[in-house]
Amino acid sequence: MSEMKLFVSDGNPHCLKVLAVAELTGVKCDICHASDDERLVPFLSHPVRPVLLLPCGQHLFKANPICLYFLEVSGRDVCDLTSQWLEWEAAELQPALMQALYQCVLLGKMTEAANTLEGHLTYMEQRLSKGATPFLAAEEATVVDIVLWAALYPLLSNSSFLPDKLQCVARWFEQVNALPVCQTVAQRVQQQKSLESLKRFLQKQPLPPARCRNAPLCNRAEEEDAEREMTDEEIQAAGATWSRGLADRPTPAERRHPILPQEGKRNVLITSALPYVNNVPHLGNIIGCVLSADVFARYGRLRGWNALFVCGTDEYGTATENKAREEGLSPQEICDKYHAVHASIYKWFQIDFDHFGRTTTEKQTEIAQDIFWRLYDRGFLIPDTVDQLHCENCQRFLADRFVEGICPNCRYPEARGDQCDKCGRLINAVELKDPQCKVCKRTPVVRSSAHLFLDLPKLESQLEQWLEQSMSTGNWTSNARHITRSWLRDGLKPRCITRDLRWGTPVPHPDFSGKVFYVWFDAPIGYLSITASYTDEWEKWWKNPEKVELYNFMAKDNVPFHSVVFPCSLLGAQDNYTLVSNLIATEYLNYEDTKFSKSRGVGVFGDMAKDTDIPSDVWRFYLLYLRPEGQDSAFSWADMALKNNSELLNNLGNFINRAGMFASKFFEGRVPQMELQQEDKRLLAQVGFELRQYIQLLDRVRIRDALKCILNISRHGNQYIQVNEPWKKIKGGDEDRLRAGTVTGVSVNVACLLSAMLRPYMPAVSATIREQLCAPANCADAMFQGAGSFVCTLPAGHRIGTISPLFQKLEAEQIESLKRRFGGQQIQSAAPAAATVPASPSATIETSANPERAKQLLQEVAEQGDRVRALKAQKAEKTLITAEVAKLLQLKKQLAAAEGKNPEPSPQKGKKK
């Protein structure tokens, strides 16, 4: 046997397989590390590893047959089940796995990788959970477990990779991983810098073939759900649940402020990331934090939890100072102005905060300074001098957003002084290449200044301990886990918490007078101070970790501050603070395949949504429908119209309207007598199943997925009406009329359930349906108890109100005109003229006259004129004025075109050519 030679290379998961199985079976062979590029098998066109050279001179070049060969040589037989698992591994798992490794290791997209593998891992989960044995093929670990362990090792050895629901896979992997053979081999591989060599290995592989890229396997699960057949027991149980009815459930109590934690209740504290005051939020901001948090808060109230939802504007910092200078106002005036803008936008979007506050308050100073002193007294703050960029011309230190330059990491040319928008890494301003003062565009010089640092390395072990516990018990989205882990893996460094600015919470230490807190130390404290402005008993929420569950909602760029930096401040302060137990982060929402951009005027911003004449509820629906859960998504006008017309109008609205109309037209506005048959009970079972799914999903804050359950119910409902044709049966004999009545009665009750399920998503529509059906106030409460049960809430004889349509069609012309309007240019910003180029004249000037556009442009020209005059009056920077004037000329040109005149050839355009 010693004549056998096994050729392996680093980083190749297939080599891990054969090494582990050689170890397991005790087969001896010479192990040779051969360079990847060497062709060992003469007839193959590409070099492969592992290769086993048999004594007879034959080459084996496939890992699984090599493993089985070792097994046979050691005197064991290969059974059908073993063969079956290995065939599955090679033919089904490997193509997806290569794709996932590529996404995760080379592209750094762990969530996408997890999605790619979801179907396969779910298959394993099912086999493990249904099987009688703890391992895949037997009572003890066999070659099957080793092969799959090795294949999945690069991904699953990261414990945050597996979604929580795959518990059996997680347990199985842990057990196999703990086997001595696996430990030995994994260690050997680890020593060879596994990640680097895995990367090299992957780079050499051909790109995953298109068929796995385009056919996501996770669809399989969805299809199965949609076609799920109900068993007889399920159908009978659904019938029994239904007939329980409302019984005498008490009407839920009204919300009474201030809401405080209550004994014996689930106390849920919900925050959404504080929006920065100087910006009008765009749709991406809205779905990322406030809207998602609102849905969850509303859902929580519906479930009878004791929920408090707070948010507010983040007002301190350099950006506010910048904006104030631009608009010629004081920072406080800017904050007042924009706080009102924010509040009105959220009001229009029906964000139901218990309190929407702000950070520029006395409470903020009080609490921030208290946390500061506690950290200081406990030795968690260290002083140091910092080299900072100083603009000699403007006479000040250029912190954060006052400076721009080239990112030292990814060479993005417009990196800010604190963070690069491209690669997302945090930057120390002096590291920027070619820095420029944002105000005067001159090159700043480096000067030193004394600052205080939060000693994160000292808090690291405490933090890790807490994170371990919080992540294992709470709901953390996988991007939040991943980002946090990667921060910890890179090692924590002390972080500066002070800044040389005026607009901020003052540092109370006399040695640092004249400085303020760095916004990221200060802003999350806003959650506490805003709650303190709401109630004096704020500490009952914030210093009560045993009784309060804290949910933070945010976009993913905010994760490290909520999972690492802020928890460290609170842990170091040692005051029994409530730390986050559920961190819900979204990916990014793009606009029509590009980014929302304020400076380029691309995208829909919060204050414009109401000018579109599309109801707030429809906006909410569409944003939630494409909530970037797990991966980025894109807003598209055409898609919005499609979803409105197909899902809301033709599916949901159509069903609810028909159900109500039948009751009012055929049964004098009363719910008719119902006699349930098998077919009706089957519908009840389907609806009940979707309701339970909805609750399970929302309990885990899968907001987008839960919305699909609502649409599934109305789809089932439409089918049910279509098949039973109550409008025909009503004209028939007694039996047919009874049938028409039953179908109508069941449908009206499904509509009532839908109104309850819609409440977190579309509050106004939900209220309208309740009103039209005259639904009792306690009906939602009854159906949302426990795992959820669909009961008859509108019994025979119940009188309903006037039924009218809920949704309107979005016409193609309307959408086209909105698309034109929001394509670009609608926002007048202080961006330099160069940034407006993408929305070039040729793109925006229409060839034919367009009166609607002309009217709007006329308005814009007037506004832009005012802006230019104001800037000139303020003696603003020359570059700024030039930029605004250029924009004015542009608008005038567009106006001329929209009015059907020939745009005069502009001198600027001539120069460009």
Next chain:
Amino acid sequence: MQKTLSESKRCSPITVKSLPVRSNHGPAALQSPSNRAEQRSCPQWRRANMALMELASLEKSLGFKKANKYSTQGNNKTPILQSNKGAPLIGLVTIASHLVQEAAQPELLGRTAEQRAVVRQWLEYRVTQLDGCPKEDIRSILKELNQYLEDKVYLAGSDFTLADILLYYGVHHIMADLSVQEKEQHMNLSRWFDHIQHYPGIRQHLPLVVVLRNRLYTGGHH
């Protein structure tokens, strides 16, 4: 060699259609008449259909009196054999190996551990490399097989095995599309293929592919 197969077919001096035998057996002969036309265009369906037909043919070759019933699962339409004793078997290779055992012809899986490993390797090659292989990779697969078979009668050396049967089924649609010139370029592969299709009881449902024994293209490289 960037030309795809169909392109080179068009350029070849003798078109395939001019050969009498080939024109009688279109690929349509592969499909059972009960299947709808639009299904035929779907690659998964074709693959599934192929696998199921293969298994049926294999059963006949092995001398089974009664045909088993199969179903498929998943996106790849992997075949499943529901047996009355115990759990269902999933996967073409697993089912085929099981049938061979049942027919008491274990030598078809290889006589020694080494030979069994080689057989398994080519069976895996069949389902991972050959099935669903993108057009642009077909050429390199033909080249590999051709080179491997240079000094061999069968895939596992001098013994006929299951690897020959399933690889024959797997490359049949490729071989059927090759021009005479291309078949000559892959002489070893063509020889092996012709040998297998004439092996008693193997061809079953598949049409005969004509392989000329005398060379037309002298000086052609292979």
